[in-house]
Amino acid sequence: GQQLNQSPQSMFIQEGEDVSMNCTSSSIFNTWLWYKQDPGEGPVLLIALYKAGELTSNGRLTAQFGITRKDSFLNISASIPSDVGIYFCAGQDAMEYGNKLVFGAGTILRVKS
Amino acid sequence: ETGVTQSPTHLIKTRGQQVTLRCSSQSGHNTVSWYQQALGQGPQFIFQYYREEENGRGNFPPRFSGLQFPNYSSELNVNALELDDSALYLCASSYGTVNSPLHFGNGTRLTVT
Numbered sequence: 421g422q423q424l425n426q427s428p429q430s431m432f433i434q435e436g437e438d439v440s441m442n443c444t445s446s447s448i449f450n451t452w453l454w455y456k457q458d459p460g461e462g463p464v465l466l467i468a469l470y471k472a473g474e475l476t477s478n479g480r481l482t483a484q485f486g487i488t489r490k491d492s493f494l495n496i497s498a499s500i501p502s503d504v505g506i507y508f509c510a511g512q513d514a515m516e517y518g519n520k521l522v523f524g525a526g527t528i529l530r531v532k533s
Numbered sequence: 534e535t536g537v538t539q540s541p542t543h544l545i546k547t548r549g550q551q552v553t554l555r556c557s558s559q560s561g562h563n564t565v566s567w568y569q570q571a572l573g574q575g576p577q578f579i580f581q582y583y584r585e586e587e588n589g590r591g592n593f594p595p596r597f598s599g600l601q602f603p604n605y606s607s608e609l610n611v612n613a614l615e616l617d618d619s620a621l622y623l624c625a626s627s628y629g630t631v632n633s634p635l636h637f638g639n640g641t642r643l644t645v646t
Contacts, residue, residue, distance in 0.1 A: 525575050
């Protein structure tokens, strides 16, 4: 079945640092999405990417849809304490089961003490 | 604009019992998907409903079933509960079934003892 490998599994951030995480797949996806999940809440959509090569920004967040359609990355610039949480990548294959999303295992962002 | 709402927020059941979880989709959305999120993992697709019919199913046994109503709200039913069914159950809504980002509710935390 389809699998997404998300890395790193976890990382520590210090306020002001830039953060980068990525996702790779064994399958091609037509859409890549990035979500953030805080404790006790559902995932919140950050960025949606619809075309191979597309680079999209949402404030301090930038994400890219890889040319091969098998990978995506998310960058967070100048991190702030509220960036802490779990970030998930998700691939969406419009040819299979409508809007079915395949999720990575998540990247946990923690504050460096 | 009303977001996705789920009820109840928490539930404790005994092995072998049956459970019904409820979801109201975001206004303007006509498609509902259900996901299971085990602790420390990404959400896994259970099934999707569009126009009151199942429109795709993940790798879950038949004791997981659902309904969608004319107002686009939905129910997830699980029969013969097992300990491994303990998880966060997420409902997501979208408009249509192709290239439409999913918006998630905050989930129902089900504990099976």
